Amino acid sequence: MTSTTTPPTELRIGALAERAGTTPRTIRYYEELGLLPPAAERDSGRHRVYSGADVARLEQILRLKDLLGLTLDELRDVLEAEDARGALREEWRRGDVPAVRRREILTEAARHLDGQLSLVARRREKLGELERELTERRAMISERLAELDT
Amino acid sequence: MTSTTTPPTELRIGALAERAGTTPRTIRYYEELGLLPPAAERDSGRHRVYSGADVARLEQILRLKDLLGLTLDELRDVLEAEDARGALREEWRRGDVPAVRRREILTEAARHLDGQLSLVARRREKLGELERELTERRAMISERLAELDT
DNA sequence: TTGCTCCTCACGTCACGTGAGGTGGC
DNA sequence: TTGCTCCTCACGTCACGTGAGGTGGC
Numbered sequence: 537m538t539s540t541t542t543p544p545t546e547l548r549i550g551a552l553a554e555r556a557g558t559t560p561r562t563i564r565y566y567e568e569l570g571l572l573p574p575a576a577e578r579d580s581g582r583h584r585v586y587s588g589a590d591v592a593r594l595e596q597i598l599r600l601k602d603l604l605g606l607t608l609d610e611l612r613d614v615l616e617a618e619d620a621r622g623a624l625r626e627e628w629r630r631g632d633v634p635a636v637r638r639r640e641i642l643t644e645a646a647r648h649l650d651g652q653l654s655l656v657a658r659r660r661e662k663l664g665e666l667e668r669e670l671t672e673r674r675a676m677i678s679e680r681l682a683e684l685d686t
Numbered sequence: 687m688t689s690t691t692t693p694p695t696e697l698r699i700g701a702l703a704e705r706a707g708t709t710p711r712t713i714r715y716y717e718e719l720g721l722l723p724p725a726a727e728r729d730s731g732r733h734r735v736y737s738g739a740d741v742a743r744l745e746q747i748l749r750l751k752d753l754l755g756l757t758l759d760e761l762r763d764v765l766e767a768e769d770a771r772g773a774l775r776e777e778w779r780r781g782d783v784p785a786v787r788r789r790e791i792l793t794e795a796a797r798h799l800d801g802q803l804s805l806v807a808r809r810r811e812k813l814g815e816l817e818r819e820l821t822e823r824r825a826m827i828s829e830r831l832a833e834l835d836t
Numbered sequence: 837t838t839g840c841t842c843c844t845c846a847c848g849t850c851a852c853g854t855g856a857g858g859t860g861g862c
Numbered sequence: 863t864t865g866c867t868c869c870t871c872a873c874g875t876c877a878c879g880t881g882a883g884g885t886g887g888c
Binding site: 599602603605635638639642643645646649650652653656657659660662663664666667670671673674677678680681684 | 749752753755785788789792793795796799800802803806807809810812813814816817820821823824827828830831834
Binding site: 548549550560564582583584 | 867868869870
């Protein structure tokens with residue numbers, strides 16, 4: 537018990553990749569493109585060091601990319617808007633914000649979320665269509681199988 | 687009225703691409719990989735000629751690729767299975783197939799469809815998760831906006 | 837003849853994969 | 863010292879995009 541094994545609140549790139557379901561190379565690539573901030577610290581001045589917050593951010597990036605089929609360029613726009621929204625939240629928390637400004641911040645956030653939600657809705661619709669067709673074909677097979685049993 | 691303008695049951699690559707929502711280059715690439723059959727005929731011996739059935743097939747390919755996120759290698763497997771199923775349907779139609787064989791054909795088709803359906807289900811679940819999170823955040827914004835009005 | 841779409845190379849690009857060769861802590 | 867994970871180039875790959883130069887029918 538020389539070093540109290542603290543729960544790994546600090547991660548290196550391999551651990552982050554595993555938790556988020558991707559590879560170190562992808563993380564470096566996203567950093568290169570500016571999608572991920574260049575790992576706040578580097579332990580022993582060399583290795584990138586990440587936190588739990590980075591896991592969440594990377595997971596969210598991968599979800600938007602995979603589920604919505606966004607290119608990294610499109611993702612960059614979404615994330616920039618998301619970060620701007622984060623900055624506004626900071627402003628919000630300081631408290632000394634007039635009601636007019638508060639309303640602006642909220643409606644902007646609402647627009648952003650509505651944009652993402654409409655993308656999700658379009659995907660869900662198409663997936664639903666595909667599922668209905670497959671299910672229908674599947675039902676016909678079951679029918680034929682039942683006929684064989686009579 | 688020299689040539690009776692028949693409804694375009696015969697398409698060239700540009701028209702096929704437009705109908706299926708893709709590009710000629712993609713169609714040529716899929717042909718090169720063997721995902722699409724090398725256009726039955728070539729009019730004047732040069733241009734690829736397609737039919738309505740090709741539109742349907744290409745649309746299906748693009749749907750599976752985009753909605754399920756399959757690589758072209760994975761798609762090839764799916765399509766080969768689909769084509770094999772088509773061959774079995776031919777066998778089926780000839781009629782002189784014993785009941786045991788009929789059952790085999792049907793269960794094989796059922797397995798194939800179930801595989802695709804489980805992929806669709808997984809995607810739908812993840813999309814639903816994302817939608818719930820976004821909707822929840824959206825609801826919080828609406829609440830805050832309502833508070834501003836009191 | 838001029839436009840239009842098609843053709844075949846063939847190089848470019850996006851989003852990473854995959855070694856090559858080297859450093860740093862148990 | 864040996865393993866392990868990390869590092870930075872840098873070339874490879876997958877799924878196309880994008881001209882370059884040429885042919886064929888209204």
